[in-house]
Amino acid sequence: MSMTVQHGMLPLERRQAALRAALPWVLVALAAFVAPFLLSSGFGLSLLCRMGIAIVFALSFNMLLGQGGMLDFGHAVLLGFGGFAAMHAMRAAGAGLWIPAPLLPLFGAAGGLLAALLGGWVAARRHETAFAMITLGLAELASAAVLMFPSLFGGEEGITGDRSDGPALFGLGFGRQWNVYFLIATWAFGCSFLMWRYTATPLGRLANAVRDDDQRVSFLGYDPARVRFLVFLLSGLFAGIAGGLQALNDEIVTSTNVSSEASGAVLLMTFIGGVGTFWGPVLGAILVTFLQIALSTMTDAWQLYDGLLFLAAVVWAPGGLSGIILAHTPLLRAGRGAALVGPYAAQLPGLALALAGVVWLAELGFRLQAVRNGAPAGLLLGMTARPHEIWQWAIGVALLLAGATLLHRFWPRAKMAWQAQMAATIAA
């Protein structure tokens, strides 16, 4: 994100700087290429596809939140409208129109842009809390509108299509998930690169300035409302592409795609990844998508864990994953990481116990409902769960307390060790 080429550089230095900037992109492309070979199962591939979509969606969200200071509570509306537009294009392709599947996300872009045009026209006039409130209202409006026009949005059932109905481009069919993955990966890579490039343009910088002090921007000759509007349009364009990719992947778009849950999910992943860096949302999208899909196959209580993770991030790591990483890169560069291994490892028993306690209590609580409906409560860490017996709750509480006690005792050491190493790094 902070990739500004310095002036007064010699050509060689400039080339080296360009190479340094290109390296992460080469690595990302490599990882995206290798990943499906490592996770080649149907589950693995569909997980990777969802991650790719989530990355584009979260990056478009952070164009607003992290870079522009705009909290959009209805970001899924932009995604959903992109999805509906792409789905209509997919159906048109099925009906004989020449629209190859790889180009469907372009229709998503148009749908997202149109939604952003309408929403941004109202929302971008305000900033901060008022902006957030307007987007909340717009999200409600969009949810209602989607159900009001079943011919356009398919009502409760949504609309479906078949991505393999369209014409093949260079003999490529998209019936197979494998091909769909590479299509999504290509689009996700291209979109990420464009969104990153945008950060270093005048509008990208103006967005940062509007975030920090929108009034001052107006005294520098730029209209902050116009800056917000343009950024909102660009964000809508990319969110729409994410929606188009989602339509391509799922072959169905419904009102849940524009729902407030979908808007909440992107906020969650962006925040957990960290809004303060360009790449934070990418990490958040990967982690939260993995947790959502992996956890939902393991436990019905996955939403609870999602919520707990978000709370934990807000309270203990407001900078998100990228914040934690940034707090350590200078130390690691200075070769001081080894001194932290011991103090950090000392947290593991406490963390493990506390986590076990949380899981125990969450699962027990969730199974109360099952028992009430007459279903068996099942096993909990190999033991028959009996959510009506108090001693089982005591086990969870004991685990949590033991973990919390250990963390309370050892955490200050880790913190001090980090501070000491940080101070030494700065001094050096």
Added chain:
Amino acid sequence: MSAAATIPVLEVSGAGLSSPDGAVAALAIRDLRKSFGPTAIIKGVTLEVAVGERHAVIGPNGAGKSTFFHLVSGRLRPDAGQILLNGADVTGLAPHVISRRGLSRSFQVTALFGRMSVFENLRVAAMQALGVGYDFIRPIASRAKLNARAEEMLELTGLAARRHVAAGALAYADQRALEIGVAVAGNASIVLLDEPTAGMSHAETDRAVSLIRRVTAGRTLVMIEHDLGVVFDLADRISVLADGQVIASGLPAAVRADPAVRVAYLGTAADTLS
């Protein structure tokens, strides 16, 4: 805007609004008025600042000095009156439009882009004057003139060593220097500085004064200032604002000697000045 039309306007075009030597004034204010609810803050201010002049606006607390700046810069809309920039009417225009006409301002309470670096603050501040629009295609680093201008401002403000530091993390005096730098980076012809030396030590004030002198050379400066040492050091002319009106305006020596000023503003401190 509409309010401006309801009062008798003396001059419609800028042609008649010239100073005695025949040149159009950089800034001409005609009977400016502003009330907040029932409270009148600015009660008919008329003021003229010649091109290239360094003009100080002084006055007791609550006289309406900051409100006056807010009106001139477009942050507040006047109830009545007229504001002319280089002869052109800008009354009631939006701040970014007034800024594009060549007026820039600083703030009494530092208003920087706190999470952006010092260099980025100056670069964003210089963009408009160099014709950069809301461009989201061409990288900002490839604009040679803009970058050169930001570098130049970095040198002028003496902040070159702090170029990568986030503006919000700067020491107070450095923030004030950057505040002035951001205000003048865009080559505005008229610069309003709102208490540029507020809260500074003697040494810091001296540095700020020399910075102001350097960066406003060849421009028109209007400055609100409490430090009378700074005022008499820098200003070509002084206007005294008291209770929403200009009670005196002229050369420093004349203002200093004005009995009305001594009563309204300087009070007992006047004796120590004369």
